Amino acid sequence: MVLTWLTTVNLELSFQSVIWGFGDIIDYSKQYLSPNFSEFLKYVKLMGQTLAIALWGTVLSLIVSLILSPLAAKNISPHPIIYQIVRELLNFLRAIPDLVLALIFVSALGLGPLPGLLALGLHTSGFLGKFFAESMERVKPGIYEALKATGASFFQIAMFAAWPSILQEVAGYTLYIFDRNVRVATILGLVGAGGIGLELSATFGFFRYDQASALILIIMITIIVIDYLSIWLRKRIS
Amino acid sequence: MSLIQISQVSKQYENGFRALHPTTLTINSGEFTVILGPSGAGKSTLLRLLNGLETPSSGQILIANRQLTLENQRRLRAEIGMIFQEFNLVSRLNVMTNILIGRLYHRAWWESLFYLFPKKDYDLAHWALARVDLTEKAWNRASKLSGGQQQRVAIARALVQQPSVILADEPVASLDPITAEEIMKLLLEICKNDGVTVLASLHQVGLAFQFADRIIGINRGQVVFDGTAEQLWIEQDKLQTIYRREDGSLDESFNMEVALAQ
Amino acid sequence: MRALTWKWHWPSRNGSLPLSFIILLLTILLMLGSTASLVEVDLVRIFKSTGKLLGFAQQLITIPEWSYLPTLGTKMLETLEIAFLCTTLSLILSLPLGLLAARNSSPHLIVYHISRNLLSLMRALPEIVWALVFVSAVGLGPLPGVMALTFVTTGFMAKIFAESIEVVNSKAIESVAATGSNWLQLVTFAILPEAFPDLISTFFYIIDHNVRAATIIGLVGAGGIGYELVMSLRLFNYSRLMLIMLSIYLIVTILDRLSDQFRKRVI
Ligand SMILES: Nc1ncnc2c1ncn2[C@@H]1O[C@H](COP(=O)(O)OP(=O)(O)OP(=O)(O)O)[C@@H](O)[C@H]1O
Ligand SMILES: [Mg+2]
Numbered sequence: 001m002v003l004t005w006l007t008t009v010n011l012e013l014s015f016q017s018v019i020w021g022f023g024d025i026i027d028y029s030k031q032y033l034s035p036n037f038s039e040f041l042k043y044v045k046l047m048g049q050t051l052a053i054a055l056w057g058t059v060l061s062l063i064v065s066l067i068l069s070p071l072a073a074k075n076i077s078p079h080p081i082i083y084q085i086v087r088e089l090l091n092f093l094r095a096i097p098d099l100v101l102a103l104i105f106v107s108a109l110g111l112g113p114l115p116g117l118l119a120l121g122l123h124t125s126g127f128l129g130k131f132f133a134e135s136m137e138r139v140k141p142g143i144y145e146a147l148k149a150t151g152a153s154f155f156q157i158a159m160f161a162a163w164p165s166i167l168q169e170v171a172g173y174t175l176y177i178f179d180r181n182v183r184v185a186t187i188l189g190l191v192g193a194g195g196i197g198l199e200l201s202a203t204f205g206f207f208r209y210d211q212a213s214a215l216i217l218i219i220m221i222t223i224i225v226i227d228y229l230s231i232w233l234r235k236r237i238s
Numbered sequence: 239m240s241l242i243q244i245s246q247v248s249k250q251y252e253n254g255f256r257a258l259h260p261t262t263l264t265i266n267s268g269e270f271t272v273i274l275g276p277s278g279a280g281k282s283t284l285l286r287l288l289n290g291l292e293t294p295s296s297g298q299i300l301i302a303n304r305q306l307t308l309e310n311q312r313r314l315r316a317e318i319g320m321i322f323q324e325f326n327l328v329s330r331l332n333v334m335t336n337i338l339i340g341r342l343y344h345r346a347w348w349e350s351l352f353y354l355f356p357k358k359d360y361d362l363a364h365w366a367l368a369r370v371d372l373t374e375k376a377w378n379r380a381s382k383l384s385g386g387q388q389q390r391v392a393i394a395r396a397l398v399q400q401p402s403v404i405l406a407d408e409p410v411a412s413l414d415p416i417t418a419e420e421i422m423k424l425l426l427e428i429c430k431n432d433g434v435t436v437l438a439s440l441h442q443v444g445l446a447f448q449f450a451d452r453i454i455g456i457n458r459g460q461v462v463f464d465g466t467a468e469q470l471w472i473e474q475d476k477l478q479t480i481y482r483r484e485d486g487s488l489d490e491s492f493n494m495e496v497a498l499a500q
Numbered sequence: 501m502r503a504l505t506w507k508w509h510w511p512s513r514n515g516s517l518p519l520s521f522i523i524l525l526l527t528i529l530l531m532l533g534s535t536a537s538l539v540e541v542d543l544v545r546i547f548k549s550t551g552k553l554l555g556f557a558q559q560l561i562t563i564p565e566w567s568y569l570p571t572l573g574t575k576m577l578e579t580l581e582i583a584f585l586c587t588t589l590s591l592i593l594s595l596p597l598g599l600l601a602a603r604n605s606s607p608h609l610i611v612y613h614i615s616r617n618l619l620s621l622m623r624a625l626p627e628i629v630w631a632l633v634f635v636s637a638v639g640l641g642p643l644p645g646v647m648a649l650t651f652v653t654t655g656f657m658a659k660i661f662a663e664s665i666e667v668v669n670s671k672a673i674e675s676v677a678a679t680g681s682n683w684l685q686l687v688t689f690a691i692l693p694e695a696f697p698d699l700i701s702t703f704f705y706i707i708d709h710n711v712r713a714a715t716i717i718g719l720v721g722a723g724g725i726g727y728e729l730v731m732s733l734r735l736f737n738y739s740r741l742m743l744i745m746l747s748i749y750l751i752v753t754i755l756d757r758l759s760d761q762f763r764k765r766v767i
Contacts, residue, residue, distance in 0.1 A: 028637050052535035059532060095752040099628075099716045099726075100745070103733055108552040113539040118546070146326035146392075149289055150399055151316030151343035156350045160339055164330040187628045190719060191730075194539065201720070204632050216629065223624045335511040354508040377513045 035217055036210035043196065043218050050195035051222070053117045053188065054181035060121025061128050062174055068125065069132035070158035076136060076144055078154045090133075093126030098184055102193040113194025120184060124177050131173045135166040171237045175230045182226050186219050241267035241403060241435050242288060247297030249283050249459075257283040258459045260297060265437055267402070270429045272450035273439040276481050276489040280459040281439035285405045288437070289318045302402065316343035319396025319404040319434075323411045325388040329381035333372065333391050336380050337363045340398035359398070366394035370424065386417035393424060397432075404428070406438035410445065422449050447471065455480035565739040572728070572740075576747055579724040582642055582717075583710040586649035591703065593654045598661030605665050616662075622655030627713045631722040642723030649713055653706055660702045704759040711755055715748050 037043075068086055070076055077083035098119045105115030139162065147161045163170070189197025196215060203212040242265040249258040257280045265271055273281050286292045288299065290311045299306045301314050319340075327336045341359045342350065349355070367373050370390040375383060380391060389409060396404050406425060410418035422438075426449050429436040440446050446453050447467050455463030455476065463476045470477055481489040509515035599605045601619055606612035627648050634644030718726025725744060732740040 048535075049538050052538045055531060055535060056539050056541070059528070091753055091756065092749070094756065095749045096745070097712055097716050097748070097752075099719060100729060100748070103730065104553075104556060105549075107733070108549045108556060109545060114542060114545065117539055117541075140324070140326070142322055142324050142326040143328060145291055146320070146322060146395075147339060147342070149291065149315055149318070149320035150340050150395070151312040151314075152339070153312065153342075153347070153350075155347050156342045156345070159350050159353070160331070160335075160342065161328055164328050167330060183626045187626050190628065200629065201632060204636050207636070209636075212633075216625065216633075219629065220621065220624045224620060227620070227624075332511065338511055349508070353510055355511060356507050357509075360509075360511075 031209035032213040032216075034210055035214035036208070037214050039211070040214070043199070043215060046196040046199055047218055047222055049113055050185045050188075050197075051182060051226075053113050053120065053195050054178060054185040056117040057120030057124065057181045057185070058174065058178045060117065061123075061125035061177065064121065064125035065128035065132055068129045069136065070154070070162055072129055072133035073136035073162065074133075075139075075141060076154065076157055076162060086129075087133075090126045090129040093122055094130065095126075096123065098123035099187070099191055102188050103191045106192050111192040111194075113188075116185065116188040116193030116195060119188070119193065120181050124181060128173060128177055132166065132170060135169045135173075136162045139165045168237060172234060175233055179226060179230050182223060186223075239267050240264045241302060242437075243300040243303075244288075245298050245300075247287060247294045247299060249280075249287060249292060250295045256459055258287070261461055263454065263461065263464075265403070265435065266452075267435045268429070268433055269451045270426055270436045270449060271438070271452045271454060272446045273437065273454045273456060274441070274443065274446045274463075274480060275439075275456040276441060276483075278458075279456045279480075281441075281456060282407050283459075284456070285320075285407050285437065285439055288405060289315050289320060312343060316399055317402055319399050319401035321389070321392050321396055321404060321406040321409045323408040325385070325392045327380040327388055327391055327395075330379065332377050332379055333367070333383070334360075334363060334376045336391055337366055337394045337398055340366075340395040343399075362398045362400075363394070366397040369397060369428075370394045384417075385413050386421060389413065389421050390424065393421075393428070397428070397434075401434060403435040403437060406436065408439055408441065411441070418445065419448075425449075443477065457482065458484070559738045560742045560745075562739045562742060564743050565737075568740050568743060572725075572743055572747060575725045575728050576751070578642060579714045579718075579726075580711065580751070582645050582649065582724055583707065583714040585646055586653055586714075587703070587707050587710050589646075589650045590653035590657050590706070593650070594658035594661055597654065597658035598665065601658055602662040602665035615658075619655045619659050619662075622651055623659065625652070627652050627717055628720060631717045631720050635720055635722050640721040645714065645717045645722030645724060648717060648722060649710055652713075653710060656709075657702060657706055664702070701762070704762050708755050708759050712752060715752075 068090065071078070071082050072086040072090055074083055077086075101119035101123055102116055105118050109115045109118075143161050143165065144157055147157045152160065185195050185197075186200075187195075187197045189195045189199065190201050192198065196219060200212065200215045200219075203209075203215060242263075244261060244263045244265075246260045246262055247258065248256070248260045250256050261284070273284060275281050283292060287294050288301070288306075290306055301318070304310065304314065306314055328339070335353075338355050338359055341355060341362065344359075345355065364373070364376075367376055370393050372387060372390055372394070375387065375391075380388065383391065393404075404425070409425065410421050413421060422445055425436050425438065428434050447470075450467050453463065453465065453467055453470050454461060455470070457480050462479045463470060463473075478488060483489055510517055512518055597615060597619065600607070600611050601615040603612055606615070630648035630651050631644055634647045638644050638647070714724045714726075715729075716724075716726045718724040718728065719730055721727060725748065729741070729744050729748075732738075732744060
């Protein structure tokens with residue numbers, strides 16, 4: 001409690017302004033009440049691009065983590081040093097926020113959705129790689145030993161023992177990451193990396209709250225629909 | 239003719255525990271040998287040393303006159319079948335794929351990438367399936383089978399390796415007595431008809447008497463008896479040394495099992 | 501009869517790949533193929549940019565601007581404070597909301613539905629979008645950031661909270677209910693204690709998430725280190741940029757490790 005109060009003071013937050021300005025806030029919110037859909041088709045196309053970025057990013061991170069995670073699972077990794085290196089690499093990918101990655105890629109590749117999907121893909125392969133590796137570590141050790149005892153190689157153990165044993169978790173985690181990527185893809189545009197975000201920040205820049213409201217509605221509805229879809233899919237998997 | 243030679247092999251685990259004291263043994267080809275001992279005696283340790291799942295702390299292991307090293311480890315493993323107490327099948331794959339896993343050593347990485355196997359591997363697998371009498375279950379998921387059936391799949395997986403020896407680590411410990419006897423009979427048959435040497439660890443005296451050509455009794459990491467079932471039958475006091483604990487009392491599994499044997 | 505004429509085939513009943521697998525693969529390939537132009541996938545462009553990326557990495561290896569450290573420290577502290585404050589605030593807010601949004605502890609079915617939908621609306625938008633809205637409402641600074649983060653986090657936390665309440669052993673609830681206690685007593689004595697371990701691991705997940713979010717909301721001017729990051733990137737101030745990225749990396753890694761440790765101990 002004390003800590004909370006201290007941080008509040010330190011940040012110089014004044015919630016009074018929130019409360020006193022309540023009337024203003026209501027006035028401000030009213031501007032959102034009449035969404036302007038005059039450019040609906042353009043918005044839908046941008047939303048489509050956003051979804052495509054999320055899809056490509058997810059597939060990219062799936063491919064990267066398919067290669068990396070068997071190396072990052074302690075009990076099947078071919079060598080402790082390889083295990084350590086790949087683990088660190090995955091930690092590194094997770095540690096750089098995807099918006100920052102996107103900023104970097106935009107400055108190297110130029111504007112557009114391509115740097116966005118690369119940033120999404122790399123950042124989330126840090127997550128997927130870690131999740132998959134941890135699932136592999138939870139597989140009954142006897143199964144790996146049984147394959148080892150037939151003379152199977154590391155790669156064959158990964159293909160025939162590790163992946164089939166964690167298939168369900170792979171599907172679940174991938175869906176979760178896709179879900180997350182859709183959300184993030186909506187804001188990649190803020191740094192010029194494609195999707196609906198650029199349009200959104202532009203409308204705020206021009207104080208066009210009616211257009212912002214329409215965009216927010218479209219984003220909200222899409223995300224909620226995707227949410228329900230992935231819940232439905234997840235139920236079908238298990 | 240000797241198939242496996244173990245000389246002065248010992249095993250001390252990383253935590254300092256001595257699971258196997260220096261041991262010298264020779265396993266003859268074509269024989270059904272049972273390693274008998276109470277829980278924690280070091281049976282699994284001994285078997286796992288033979289195909290390199292554990293590395294010995296000292297001593298030397300020769301398989302068909304070749305030393306087990308890091309370089310030829312995979313090749314020697316491919317010649318040695320192994321069966322586990324917990325079957326250790328990949329539950330999500332079907333029976334056929336589980337059996338074909340026994341052929342992986344002979345498959346290139348790109349064949350494994352696409353899950354492809356050549357026709358001669360399928361022929362072997364079908365033969366092995368018939369051998370363990372599971373032909374009609376070939377396309378079932380491994381997890382849908384009963385315990386006894388799963389162990390038979392594991393035996394088929396070992397058979398397609400065309401091994402010279404099968405190591406069986408307590409192959410029947412998680413099965414009911416009737417299924418256990420069936421599995422032991424199958425292993426004996428494979429030993430006698432197909433000429434595969436079988437080295438099985440057991441903790442039930444009864445099954446050992448019933449099936450073994452030779453019994454190696456081990457207790458607290460030391461070989462305390464080595465001879466035929468008849469010899470052990472006559473020297474009942476030897477039987478007690480196998481099951482004697484540090485403080486001189488007998489392992490609780492002992493009395494019950496002798497009663498079962500008689 | 502079947503694919504036996506080939507040298508190789510697959511270990512399935514008819515020797516081909518399972519139909520469901522083929523359909524899944526084709527669907528994904530089709531979706532990727534049809535959206536390739538939309539996302540402007542261009543391998544040549546990626547390849548050409550590797551030089552630039554390497555150049556960027558090279559420029560990052562400069563002498564860091566040590567005099568910038570104090571500013572960086574305050575900004576980083578601000579970032580952590582925002583994350584901490586939001587986590588606490590939303591923890592406080594999500595307790596009552598979660599109780600209302602769990603089927604077995606909600607006082608009425610209508611209340612349950614309303615709060616569930618409200619929560620999913622709060623969660624639906626990324627923090628940055630809310631931050632944009634709040635920035636244009638209350639101006640630049642940490643306040644809109646705190647508001648945006650709290651908003652989204654409450655939606656998340658209350659939902660997870662509600663779900664863990666729903667899986668609480670109903671026996672425990674029944675046995676307390678059998679003593680004839682009222683709703684509030686039921687909640688404090690039967691439901692909260694049972695859901696507690698879940699709450700702790702949720703808390704760590706959320707704090708981790710919030711620190712990450714707090715580092716980037718600065719991009720739209722809502723406080724924290726993000727603003728500094730964008731500015732130094734725009735101004736090609738690599739000696740600052742390196743320090744900022746390093747500090748973000750450090751903080752996130754430390755948090756990652758901590759929450760791993762905690763999850764292990766709780767589970
Ligand atoms: N990885 C290990 N690290 C340390 N000690 C171990 C390890 N594996 C086994 N041991 C110990 O070595 C001893 C022998 O173990 P082993 O598994 O060989 O016994 P066992 O005869 O197979 O017993 P069981 O019938 O219970 O399978 C036991 O006391 C065990 O606790
Ligand atoms: Mg054992």
